[in-house]
Amino acid sequence: MTVLEEPTALKKTPLYDRHTALGAKIVDFSGWAMPVYYSGILAEHEWVRKSCGVFDVSHLGEIHVKGPGAFQFLQARLTNDLNKLKDNKILYSLICDEQGFTLDDILIYQSRRDDYSLIVNGGSIGRVLEGLEKYVPESVALTDRSDDTACVAIQGPRAEEVMRGVMGYELRDLNTYFFKEEKFNGQPVWISRSGYTGEDGFEIFSSNGLIVPIWDRLLAAGREKGILPAGLGARNTLRLEAGNVLYGNELDTATTPLEAGLDWAVSLDKPGGFVGRDCLLVQRERGPARRLVGFRVLDKPVAREHYPIFKSDRKIGTVTSGSFAPTVGGNIGMGYVEKKFSEPGTGIEIEIHGRRVPAEIVKLPFVPHKKRG
Amino acid sequence: MENGEWRVDASKLKYAQTHEWVSLKGNVATVGISDHAQKEISDVVFVELPAPGRVLKQKESAMVIESVKAAFDIYAPMSGKITRVNEKLKDKPELVNRSPYADGWLFEIECSNVKEWDSLLAGDAYEAVKSAH
Numbered sequence: 001m002t003v004l005e006e007p008t009a010l011k012k013t014p015l016y017d018r019h020t021a022l023g024a025k026i027v028d029f030s031g032w033a034m035p036v037y038y039s040g041i042l043a044e045h046e047w048v049r050k051s052c053g054v055f056d057v058s059h060l061g062e063i064h065v066k067g068p069g070a071f072q073f074l075q076a077r078l079t080n081d082l083n084k085l086k087d088n089k090i091l092y093s094l095i096c097d098e099q100g101f102t103l104d105d106i107l108i109y110q111s112r113r114d115d116y117s118l119i120v121n122g123g124s125i126g127r128v129l130e131g132l133e134k135y136v137p138e139s140v141a142l143t144d145r146s147d148d149t150a151c152v153a154i155q156g157p158r159a160e161e162v163m164r165g166v167m168g169y170e171l172r173d174l175n176t177y178f179f180k181e182e183k184f185n186g187q188p189v190w191i192s193r194s195g196y197t198g199e200d201g202f203e204i205f206s207s208n209g210l211i212v213p214i215w216d217r218l219l220a221a222g223r224e225k226g227i228l229p230a231g232l233g234a235r236n237t238l239r240l241e242a243g244n245v246l247y248g249n250e251l252d253t254a255t256t257p258l259e260a261g262l263d264w265a266v267s268l269d270k271p272g273g274f275v276g277r278d279c280l281l282v283q284r285e286r287g288p289a290r291r292l293v294g295f296r297v298l299d300k301p302v303a304r305e306h307y308p309i310f311k312s313d314r315k316i317g318t319v320t321s322g323s324f325a326p327t328v329g330g331n332i333g334m335g336y337v338e339k340k341f342s343e344p345g346t347g348i349e350i351e352i353h354g355r356r357v358p359a360e361i362v363k364l365p366f367v368p369h370k371k372r373g
Numbered sequence: 374m375e376n377g378e379w380r381v382d383a384s385k386l387k388y389a390q391t392h393e394w395v396s397l398k399g400n401v402a403t404v405g406i407s408d409h410a411q412k413e414i415s416d417v418v419f420v421e422l423p424a425p426g427r428v429l430k431q432k433e434s435a436m437v438i439e440s441v442k443a444a445f446d447i448y449a450p451m452s453g454k455i456t457r458v459n460e461k462l463k464d465k466p467e468l469v470n471r472s473p474y475a476d477g478w479l480f481e482i483e484c485s486n487v488k489e490w491d492s493l494l495a496g497d498a499y500e501a502v503k504s505a506h
Contacts, residue, residue, distance in 0.1 A: 025415070041441040042416045233442055300419045302439045324418040324441050353421055353437050353444070 013058035014150050014208040015215055022229060030123030030248065032059040034232050041233035045326045048197055048238055052156035053230030054218050057203070058211065059122030061146035063129065068139045070114040076274055077135055078108070079257060081267035085110040090177045090192060092265050094257045095131055096276030100283065102251045102260070103131045109179055109192070117145075121247045135275065150211035154218070155201035155238075157370065158226040163191075163202055166221040167214075171202065176372060184214055193372075196235065198242025198365065200372040240332065241325050243294060243365030249305055249320045250292055250334055256280060259288045259336065261364075290317065291342040294364040297322075297331035301352040303359065309335055310349040310356060316341050319350060327367050337361070381405075381474060387493035389450040390502060391432075394474065400487050402451050405478040406438070406469065409503050416441045417469045422458040423480055429453065431489050436479065438469060451489045453482040 010033035019026065024035035035056065037044055047053055065074060075082045080093035091108045104124035109117040120128045125146050132142055154162060163169045169182055169191060179192035187210055195201035204214055221227050236246070245251055250260055257266050258280055267274075268281055297303050303322035308315050322333030333350075341348065344363045349356040381396035381403060388394050392410035396403045411417070419439040429435055429449040438445045458480045462468060468477040484490075494502060 025413075036442065037415065040416050045441075237441060301421060301437075302419060302444065304444060324439070326441075 011059070013056055014211050015056045015058060015152075018212070018215055018219075019056065019229075024229075024231060027232075029059065029232055030121070032122055034059060035229070036233040037231040038229050041231070041237060042326050044228065044230040044234035045237050047228050048156045048199060048230055048234060049327055050157065051226040051228070052154060052158040052162045053197075053234065054215070054227055055153040055155065055230050055232075055235055056151075056215070057153050057235075058150040058208075060151055061118075061120040061122060061125035061128070061144070062149040062205070063118045063120060063125070063132070064143040064145055065116045065118060065132070065140060066114065066143070067141050068114060069137050070116060070140045073135065073137055073140050074108065074116060075270065076272055077132065078106070079266040079274055079276070079280075080108075081270045082108070082110075083270075087112055088178055088180060090179060090194060094251075094262060094265055095128060096257065096274075096280070097131065097253065098276055098279070100256045100258075100276040100279035101253050102247075102255055102257055103253065104128045105245065105247055105251055105262075105265075107194070109190075124247060127253075131275075148208055149205060150208050151203055151205045152211060152215060152218070153195060153201060153203050155195050155197045155230075156199050156226075159199070159201045160372070162218070162221070162225060162227055166218060166225055166227070167204075176200075184210060189214070196242070196244055197238035198244070198367055198369045199238070200370055236321075237323050237325060240321050240323055240334065241327050241365065241367040242369060243334075245292070245334075246321060255336075256283060256288065258283050259290055260292045287339060289339060290336045291339050292320070292334060293337055293342050293344075293361045294332065294334050294366060295348065295350075295359045295361050296328075296366075297333070297350065297352075298358045298360060300331070301355070301357050302331050303333045303335075303350045303352055303357070308351050309337055309359075310351065311337075311341050311346075316348070325366060332366050333359075334364070381478075383474065384496070386474075387450075387490065387495055388499035388502075389432075389448065389493060391448050391450075393447060393450045393479075395450045395490075395493060397451075397484070397487070397490055400453075400484045401456070402453070402482045402484050402490075403478055404435075404447075404450055404480055404482065405473055406447065407499070407503075408473050411470050411473045411477070414438055414440045414442070414445050415470070417466045420462040420466045420469065420479070422460075422462065423455045425455050425458060427455045428485075429455065429482070431486075431492075439466075447479065449482060450493060451482055451484045452486050453484040455480055456483045457481040
């Protein structure tokens with residue numbers, strides 16, 4: 001076998017030394033040295049589904065957008081309708097280029113009208129900034145806070161209990177896709193209720209220095225309080241089961257949100273439109289030629305990204321993500337196929353190690369999202 | 374490795390640079406992956422074994438081990454013909470993690486060139502390769 005290369009010259013989060021001290025396997029994740037697992041992906045995945053896992057997601061970028069006209073600017077720049085927001089609410093959106101291709105998928109946090117924080121993917125910060133700067137009016141300030149903001153995600157059915165018992169935050173009244181300011185050691189932190197795993201969960205955003213004692217507090221409480229650290233490996237299998245797209249896999253600068261089935265986050269009819277709207281409108285009217293689907297592999301080999309998808313000896317698409325799925329108990333994945341083959345129940349074949357393996361298109365998500373409480 | 378029940382005599386094992394171990398009896402080589410390798414691969418979920426009768430050259434890809442993380446090629450440490458594979462791995466791929474030197478062995482090769490044994494690493498040389506990673 002070929003051992004995965006130890007990354008060099010990668011960016012490190014403020015928790016990097018904590019990960020190596022825990023014996024984490026470190027890999028290159030879009031330019032960041034991140035823990036892929038501590039004990040093992042399977043064990044961490046199962047722990048998050050039944051208890052509570054803590055993830056370092058400090059590689060995420062944070063861009064502040066503030067000033068008179070910030071609402072109008074973002075409304076005309078992003079695909080979703082910012083009128084769905086109110087103070088302390090969070091909205092998922094895409095940011096597209098002029099052709100409707102996807103620059104990133106992001107979360108918009110509204111502190112007040114004309115005062116927003118965009119949470120962007122770690123590998124997309126430069127591309128998003130560029131895409132914003134091109135259109136930003138003088139009255140609106142863009143500030144990249146990525147290098148001095150850190151974040152941990154606390155995910156799983158026991159997350160609310162952990163936030164109360166270990167961190168001292170009563171968050172029963174914090175609804176999903178809302179956030180609030182709290183204090184840790186007298187300093188401000190942001191707590192949001194969202195996540196990527198399909199489970200109930202929270203994020204804590206803080207300064208770089210403050211994230212270390214926050215992490216230490218959670219980890220010191222440990223397994224007895226239901227907490228274990230979880231790496232990006234489990235984060236990936238969990239999000240895949242939850243049917244959540246990953247930028248770089250399901251989305252990129254050659255893919256539109258409509259192909260990805262993210263129509264619910266694309267407001268084609270909002271007044272004034274947005275960058276990329278005209279192209280997306282044409283695509284909506286014609287119907288995208290390919291669609292993102294979920295599939296189950298009906299055999300033991302694992303389908304992985306870039307593997308070709310076939311129907312009766314003709315290539316009809318490509319796998320974008322694939323893995324053994326611990327909660328499903330089988331091999332699953334997502335990929336793009338020609339629209340006429342995208343209906344659930346359609347039999348397909350995936351080429352794995354030179355062999356055609358049967359698979360079936362299924363409805364997403366693979367594991368239903370948990371309702372909180 | 375979970376227990377001390379060795380199928381092979383550890384002191385007589387040799388290793389490929391690519392982390393396969395080899396035990397040679399006459400011209401028959403038994404092949405597995407090292408404890409270091411199974412830890413790197415972690416959580417094995419599927420093993421695509423080579424077809425018995427298949428003829429392989431040294432360093433040619435023989436089979437694939439799939440973990441949750443990725444697919445890993447396993448190379449033939451010596452040239453020859455596959456004579457036997459570990460059928461138990463079809464239902465219990467996790468044996469590669471639990472027992473890499475015993476129940477988790479992979480395949481046997483009838484070697485066409487036993488001299489290739491000399492090109493493999495002895496235990497101490499393999500230790501040096503491991504610590505270089």
